Amino acid sequence: MAIDTVRRGPSARKASRSLLAYAGILAVVGIFIFPFLTMITTSFKLPTDVFTLPPALLPETWTFENFGLALEAMPIDRYLWNTIVVASLSVIGTLVSCPLVAYALAKFEWRGRGVVFFIVLATMMLPPQVTMIPLYLVFDTVGLTGTIWPLVLPTFFGTPFFIFLMRQFMMNVPDDLIAAARLDGASEFRIYWSIVLPLAKPALATIGIFQFMWAWTDFLNPLIYLNDEANYTLSLGLYNFFSENGIAWGPLMAASVVFTVPALIVFLIGQRFFLSGLATSGLK
Template identity: 55%
Template structure:
C-alpha cells in the first residue's frame, strides 16, 4: 500500500535516526558532566588518599591514587604538633557568631528593602549593591585602624561584628527571594492589625526558610575558611583559627605532605558535611534567588 502525503507513519528510517541522535546527545551531555565532576572531585580524592598514605607511598613511582597500606599516623601527627581542638573551638565560635549576626541583620534589611515602602529605599539598595563591587583591599587598612583605635584587635570582635550589620551579598540575595512573597498576604495581615515585626516573624521568615539556610551556609563557609582577617587581627596563638593553624603547620612541616593533607582533610570536612546535610535547601534557595 502506497503512503500518502498525510500518512502519519515515518518515511524510511527518519524516526530511528532521530532517536539515535537524541541518545547520542544525551550520552555526550552525561559524559561531559561526569568529566567535569571528576575534574572537581579528583583534587579532594588525592588529598584524602594522601592523608592515609605512608611517606614511601606518597612519592612512589608510578604514582597510585589509593595507598597500599592505610595509616592514621598523619592524623596523629596533626594532633601532636598543633592544638587542633583549641583552633577548632575558636573557629566554631567565630563561624557560629557570624551566622547568628547575619541571620539577625541581613533578613531585616532585605525585608525593609523588598516589602516596606519608604523614602530612600532605592538609593540604599543601590548603595548595598555598590559595596559588593568594592574590593576588600580598599577598606582593609581603614578598618584595621578603626578597630585598633577601639582596642578591639587581638579579639574576635572585628571578625564577627560586621555580620551583625548585614552582609551586602546576602542582603541582596534575600531581598530577591522576598520579592516572591505575595504582597496580598502581607496586606491581609496588616488589615488584621498585625505589626510589621509580627508579619516579619510569623509570615516572612517561614516563607524564606530555604533562602535563610542558603545564606547561613554561605556565611558559615566564608567565616570558616577566612584566612586574611584572622591573620590581621589575631596575634595570640591561643586565639588562632583553623586556617591560621593550618598555615603555621604548613610553615613548620613544609616537606611532610602526609600530615599536611591530614590537616587539610580535618579543615575541609565540617564545611563539606554541612553542605551535604543542607544540600536540598541550598540548591532550592540559590535557584529561587536566581529565578527572581
C-alpha cells in the same frame, strides 16, 4: 528534555549522542573529584609512601598516624573550636541582620529607600582592601585585634550581597498576606517574625550556608586580625603548620581533611535548600 521522548527521532543517533554526553560527564566528574581523592588518600599514607615514583593514588598501607602527627604539631581541636565559634556567630549575625534590612527594602515605601538600595549594590563592588586598613586601626584602637570579634561583629550589621539576595526573594512575598495580617491587628514585628521569615526559609538557608562557608574558609581576615595562637582558626593554624613543616604532606593533608569535613557536612545537610534558594532568589 521530555520533548525528546515525545517526538520519535532517529533513535540510534540520539542514543549514541547521549552515550557521548554520559562519557563526557563521567570524565569531567573524574577530573573534578581526583584532587579531592588525593587529599584523602595522602592523609592515610605512611611517610615512606608519600614520595613514590610514579605517584600512587592509594596508600601501600593505610594508617591513621598522620592525624596523630598533625594533632601533635598543632592544637587542631582548639583551632576547630575557634573556627566553629567564628562561623556560628557569623551565621547568627547574618540571619539576624540581613533579612531585617532586606524586608525594609522590599516591603516598605520610605524616603531614601532608593538611595540606600543603590548604596547596598554599590558597596558590593567595593574592594575590601579600601576599608581594610582603617577598620584594622579602629579595631586596634578599641583593643579588639587578636580576638575573633573583628571577624564576627560586622555580620550583625548586614552584608550587601546577602541583603540583595534576601531582598530579591522578599519581593515575591505577596503584599496581600501582609495587608491581611495588619487587618487582623498584628504588629509589624509580628508580621515579620511569623509571616515573612517562615516564607523566606529557602533564602535564609541559602545565605546562612553561604555565610558559614565564607567564615569557615576565610583566610585574609584571620591573617590580618588573629595574632594570638590561642584564637587561631584552622586556616591560620594550617598556614602556620605549612610555614614550619613545609613538605610534611601526610600530616598536612590529614589536617586538611579535618578542616574540610565539617564544611562538607553542613553543605550536604543544606544542599537541597541551598541550590533551590540560589536558583529562585536573586540573579533576576
